[in-house]
Amino acid sequence: MKKFYYLSTCDTCKRIMKELDLPVDIELQDIKKTPITPEELDHLYASTKSYESLLNKRSQLYKQRGLKDETLSEDDIRSLILEQYTFLKRPVLVLGTEVFAGNSKKTVAEAKSALSS
Template identity: 60%
Template structure:
C-alpha cells in the first residue's frame, strides 16, 4: 500500500471492522475469472479447517470469503475494469503501471 502514489484517490475499506458484503463480492467477481482468484489460500483458517484437503467449488470460495475477512486475498485494487489482487511483486508492478 505504501507503494501506491496518491493513495487518497482510492476508496479504502477496512474489511476487518467493515466486512465485504455479497454485493461488493459479486462486483469484484465480475472483474476476475473466479471467486477462487479472490480467495486467500494462505489464511490460517484455511489450514486450521483442513480446507486445503477438500475439493472446494466456486460457491464454497464465495461463502468462505463472506464468512470471514481473512479469506479475501488483499489488497484488492480496481482501476477501471482491471483488478489487482494480492501483493505479489508482479501484481504490484502491474498495478503501478496501470495507475
C-alpha cells in the same frame, strides 16, 4: 469504481499502500472494520471470473480447517470469503473493471503500472 480493500493490521498491506502511493480518489476499505459485501465481492468476480483467484490460501483459518485438501466450488469459496474477512486475498485494488488481488511482486507491479497510466 476505484477502491482498495486492505487489512489495517497487515504490515504487507501497509507496505503496498505506501509503495503504490494511492491517489486521493481511491476509496479505502479496511475489511476487518467494514467487511466486503456480497455485491462488492460479485463486482470483483465480474472482473476476475473466479472467486478462487480472490481466495487467500495462506490464511491461518484456511489451514486450520484443512481446506487445501477439499475440493471447493466457486459458491463454496464465495461463502467462505463472505463469512470471514481473512479468506479474502489482500490487498485488492479495483480500478474500474481491473482487479489486482494479492501481494505478489507481479501483481503489485501491474497495479503500479495501471495507476500511473
